[in-house]
Amino acid sequence: MIRAEHIFKSFEGRMILDDISSTFDTGKTNLIIGQSGSGKTVLLKSLVGLHEVDSGEVFFDDVCFNRLPFMEKKAIRQHVGMIFQGGALLDSSTVFQNVRLPLDLFTRMSKAEKNKRVAFCLDRVNIVGSNDLFPSELSGGMIKRVAIARAIVMNPEYLFCDEPNSGLDPKTSVVIDNLIREITEEYNITTVINTHDMNSVMEIGEKIVFIHQGKKWWEGTRYNVLDSNNKELNDFVFASSTAKQAKARITEQGQSLR
Amino acid sequence: MKFFEFSGNYLLLLRKVFSRPEKFRIYRKRIMAEMDHLGYTSVGIVALISIFMGAVVTLQMALNFESPFIPKYLIGYATRETVFLEFSSTVVALILAGKVGSNIASEIGTMRITDQIDALEVMGINSASYLILPKIVSSVVFFPFLAILSMFVGVLGGYAMTWLTEIFPLEDYVTGLRTELKLFNIAYALIKTSVFAFLITSIAGFYGYYAKGNSLEVGKASTNAVVASCVAILVFDLILTKLMLV
Numbered sequence: 393m394i395r396a397e398h399i400f401k402s403f404e405g406r407m408i409l410d411d412i413s414s415t416f417d418t419g420k421t422n423l424i425i426g427q428s429g430s431g432k433t434v435l436l437k438s439l440v441g442l443h444e445v446d447s448g449e450v451f452f453d454d455v456c457f458n459r460l461p462f463m464e465k466k467a468i469r470q471h472v473g474m475i476f477q478g479g480a481l482l483d484s485s486t487v488f489q490n491v492r493l494p495l496d497l498f499t500r501m502s503k504a505e506k507n508k509r510v511a512f513c514l515d516r517v518n519i520v521g522s523n524d525l526f527p528s529e530l531s532g533g534m535i536k537r538v539a540i541a542r543a544i545v546m547n548p549e550y551l552f553c554d555e556p557n558s559g560l561d562p563k564t565s566v567v568i569d570n571l572i573r574e575i576t577e578e579y580n581i582t583t584v585i586n587t588h589d590m591n592s593v594m595e596i597g598e599k600i601v602f603i604h605q606g607k608k609w610w611e612g613t614r615y616n617v618l619d620s621n622n623k624e625l626n627d628f629v630f631a632s633s634t635a636k637q638a639k640a641r642i643t644e645q646g647q648s649l650r
Numbered sequence: 651m652k653f654f655e656f657s658g659n660y661l662l663l664l665r666k667v668f669s670r671p672e673k674f675r676i677y678r679k680r681i682m683a684e685m686d687h688l689g690y691t692s693v694g695i696v697a698l699i700s701i702f703m704g705a706v707v708t709l710q711m712a713l714n715f716e717s718p719f720i721p722k723y724l725i726g727y728a729t730r731e732t733v734f735l736e737f738s739s740t741v742v743a744l745i746l747a748g749k750v751g752s753n754i755a756s757e758i759g760t761m762r763i764t765d766q767i768d769a770l771e772v773m774g775i776n777s778a779s780y781l782i783l784p785k786i787v788s789s790v791v792f793f794p795f796l797a798i799l800s801m802f803v804g805v806l807g808g809y810a811m812t813w814l815t816e817i818f819p820l821e822d823y824v825t826g827l828r829t830e831l832k833l834f835n836i837a838y839a840l841i842k843t844s845v846f847a848f849l850i851t852s853i854a855g856f857y858g859y860y861a862k863g864n865s866l867e868v869g870k871a872s873t874n875a876v877v878a879s880c881v882a883i884l885v886f887d888l889i890l891t892k893l894m895l896v
């Protein structure tokens with residue numbers, strides 16, 4: 393479980409996160425949604441400590457993570473996996489080396505054990521026969537998969553994903569979403585995902601936090617989204633006119649049933 | 651004011667670079683790779699500029715020592731001193747600042763703006779140390795060899811020039827080369843080169859590490875890195891010469 397308590401963050405006097413508190417449960421895919429530029433990335437980076445928050449606390453289970461000294465943070469970091477928006481694979485390393493890096497640095501595994509573990513993770517995300525390719529030789533979907541493999545290679549307890557399916561076609565997006573959900577359930581990981589993709593919201597939104605103007609504007613599950621009256625949430629989720637009509641119809645039916 | 655802020659941040663980064671390195675074994679591998687990447691690939695350019703520099707310096711000396719009162723062997727002697735004391739270290743360092751400095755700043759800067767540095771940090775890796783330390787160590791060790799190469803090739807360039815133009819007797823050139831060779835001067839040049847190597851790699855690493863924004867900014871970081879390390883080289887050339895020779 394990850395708990396954020398009263399997170400404030402500003403850049404050069406501009407308030408980006410304004411008192412955000414929420415809880416993200418273990419074994420579930422927790423989503424942070426919001427418009428582009430609403431501060432999702434800043435929030436995610438604040439949770440993992442890549443940004444220093446102005447005030448507030450981030451708890452990883454019962455440990456107040458953002459107040460820990462460097463070495464203790466480092467110990468916890470080895471249980472954290474993160475998938476960045478652009479993949480952030482090391483350009484100068486091959487697919488296999490990218491996934492193996494955390495094992496090289498932090499474990500005492502033998503070479504054979506490491507290779508076995510890397511092969512397992514790459515297989516898990518369906519990357520076969522691309523071990524020796526460099527990131528520049530991969531498609532967008534493959535980069536995301538390799539990034540997932542790297543994020544899970546250390547058996548993380550916490551997984552953070554920044555727009556894991558941005559820039560992918562709808563079908564690949566759903567595959568990536570489901571992959572993350574399966575992994576989350578399989579290994580009982582606390583997963584937090586940034587997205588502005590409505591398919592993801594409806595597909596894997598077990599818990600949704602809606603960020604608007606730097607504040608936590610709404611939270612609930614994907615089922616709550618359908619019958620919420622929150623204007624900004626509806627404007628965001630049902631942005632296209634067709635979707636607005638669909639939502640209006642659902643609401644009507646709901647009222648006539650009552 | 652800006653200078654103090656800059657220096658402060660630079661020293662803070664250096665502290666991060668030299669604190670809590672990761673497993674030594676990983677570093678050894680990276681240092682070897684960087685020696686190849688930063689040092690070995692510079693052999694060609696260093697040899698090329700050195701041979702021309704040696705030739706030009708000899709020519710200049712010969713033209714300016716045109717007096718019957720000055721013994722000709724002094725041309726060889728003056729060439730050797732100039733090449734050994736300044737060209738092999740300072741001029742070569744300025745060239746390497748352009749080649750290696752811009753390479754480091756743009757490589758690390760790109761890693762910064764594409765989140766690769768954040769990815770290392772999230773894993774719990776000291777990214778500054780992991781990325782910059784191997785570059786510093788490998789160049790501090792390797793660049794003196796480039797300086798030795800430059801001394802050798804530079805003097806050879808002068809020899810070739812003398813032989814080709816017959817502007818003064820070749821024997822005098824060789825006699826000059828062998829006149830009053832002080833080992834301390836060579837040590838001085840090599841120490842200077844190591845200091846310059848440290849300045850180039852750490853300053854370029856600094857500019858890359860704190861790059862932000864987009865590819866334009868990385869380009870700017872790379873330019874600034876080259877300018878700043880050239881200035882640093884010249885300032886430290888003066889300081890070290892004052893300390894060691896005067």
Ligand SMILES: Nc1ncnc2c1ncn2[C@@H]1O[C@H](COP(=O)(O)OP(=O)(O)O)[C@@H](O)[C@H]1O
Nearest residue numbers: 403404408426427428429430431432433434435
């Ligand atoms: N390092 C930074 N320095 C200054 N401003 C930043 C920085 N990172 C993000 N911002 C600002 O914070 C806001 C939120 O950005 P971000 O979290 O990336 O949005 P998104 O929800 O699209 O991920 C943007 O207005 C952006 O300009």
Ligand SMILES: [Mg+2]
Nearest residue numbers: 432433477555
């Ligand atoms: Mg973002």
